Amino acid sequence: MRGPWEDAVAGRGPREVAARARALQGLLAGLRWRVAPWGVSGFTVTRPTGASFVAPDLDTVTAAALAAGWEPPAGATTDAERLVLRSANRHQGTTPARSRN
Numbered sequence: 001m002r003g004p005w006e007d008a009v010a011g012r013g014p015r016e017v018a019a020r021a022r023a024l025q026g027l028l029a030g031l032r033w034r035v036a037p038w039g040v041s042g043f044t045v046t047r048p049t050g051a052s053f054v055a056p057d058l059d060t061v062t063a064a065a066l067a068a069g070w071e072p073p074a075g076a077t078t079d080a081e082r083l084v085l086r087s088a089n090r091h092q093g094t095t096p097a098r099s100r101n
Contacts, residue, residue: 012101016080017041020058027073028065035061062087 017037024035024043032048043061048054055061062084066072073087 003086017043018076020082020083023076023078023084024061027076027081027084028061028070031065031068031070033065058087059091063091066091083097 014037021035021037025033028035034046036045036059037046038054039056041058042054042056043058044054045054045061045064053064061072066088070088071101072085072092074083077083
């Protein structure tokens with residue numbers, strides 16, 4: 001289920017979810033994760049090992065990325081990237097670090 005803040009900030013619909021998936025793909029390039037839209041507001045994430053998971057929302061992906069050691073960049077160039085970084089900012093310091101796989 002999509003968080004209410006995602007609807008308020010970025011709107012609804014498949015284009016927005018696809019834009020967020022592209023933003024995640026680019027911002028998480030260092031982790032070598034592949035991200036694709038899934039359902040109404042979710043994402044499928046495939047790790048370099050081939051392991052994958054389905055995330056119901058953006059917050060789940062950013063929390064997992066932070067746990068895997070992702071360091072969010074300082075700035076964003078698109079609205080979707082700004083949304084991803086806002087999500088990451090909410091989770092920084094609350095997610096314990098784990099392995100990169």
